Amino acid sequence: GQQVMQIPQYQHVQEGEDFTTYxxxxxxxxxxxWYKQRPGxxxxxxxxxxxxGEVKKQKRLTFQFGEAKKNSSLHITATQxxxxxxxxxxxxxxxxxxxxxxxxxxxxxxx
Amino acid sequence: NAGVTQTPKFRVLKTGQSMTLLCAQDMNHEYxxxxxxxxxxxxxxxxxxxxxxxxxxxxxxxxxNVSRLKKQNFLLGLESAAPSQTxxxxxxxxxxxxxxxxxxxxxxxxxx
Numbered sequence: 001g002q003q004v005m006q007i008p009q010y011q012h013v014q015e016g017e018d019f020t021t022y023x024x025x026x027x028x029x030x031x032x033x034w035y036k037q038r039p040g041x042x043x044x045x046x047x048x049x050x051x052x053g054e055v056k057k058q059k060r061l062t063f064q065f066g067e068a069k070k071n072s073s074l075h076i077t078a079t080q081x082x083x084x085x086x087x088x089x090x091x092x093x094x095x096x097x098x099x100x101x102x103x104x105x106x107x108x109x110x111x
Numbered sequence: 112n113a114g115v116t117q118t119p120k121f122r123v124l125k126t127g128q129s130m131t132l133l134c135a136q137d138m139n140h141e142y143x144x145x146x147x148x149x150x151x152x153x154x155x156x157x158x159x160x161x162x163x164x165x166x167x168x169x170x171x172x173x174x175x176n177v178s179r180l181k182k183q184n185f186l187l188g189l190e191s192a193a194p195s196q197t198x199x200x201x202x203x204x205x206x207x208x209x210x211x212x213x214x215x216x217x218x219x220x221x222x223x
Contacts, residue, residue: 001170006153009151033211033212035212042201042214042215042216042217043154043201043203043212043214044214045211045212045213048210048211088153088154090154090212097142097159097161097167098156098159098167098169099142099144099156099159099203099205099212100156100170101146101153101154101155101156102153103151103152103153104153104154
């Protein structure tokens with residue numbers, strides 16, 4: 001079945017450093033979504049990418065969707081303590097109605 | 112506008128007991144999902160529904176049953192709870208599966 005893996009599982013950075021998490025799917029995705037979950041909270045939608053090679057930015061966050069629509073990345077420039085949390089990618093395969101989440105990357109930011 | 116509401120928020124069960132988790136959404140979403148979250152495992156899909164009266168298995172459906180008798184409600188049942196079902200359960204919903212998913216606050220379940 002469809003599997004979505006993320007690396008790294010955990011990342012600890014100093015405030016001001018950059019951060020990147022990578023998402024890889026075993027199957028081609030119709031779209032990719034990114035969510036953020038603060039400690040003790042629930043996942044909250046950040047963005048959706050649909051087109052092959054698409055790049056979107058939200059302030060310090062840059063999201064990319066791979067040309068083959070099987071991978072994606074989230075890059076945070078100059079991390080802040082408010083960026084702390086777990087970042088998940090989620091994808092829907094073209095022939096399925098399932099929304100499958102990646103394994104997540106936990107980001108810790110030291111002031 | 113409440114969004115997605117899960118009840119209860121916390122529950123402790125003894126092995127072998129049964130319970131039902133309720134998810135209610137007021138956004139008229141067609142799709143609803145139940146996930147479980149365990150450390151290092153991400154969010155794993157248990158069951159999902161693409162409309163009233165329909166349900167389908169996700170990645171980890173064993174030990175769980177679901178029902179979608181009304182469009183706004185999605186129930187997750189544990190017939191005979193096991194310690195391996197100790198987890199945080201999240202319900203989510205969206206339009207047609209390819210749009211932003213909205214999550215409930217989660218239910219922390221402990222089976223002893």
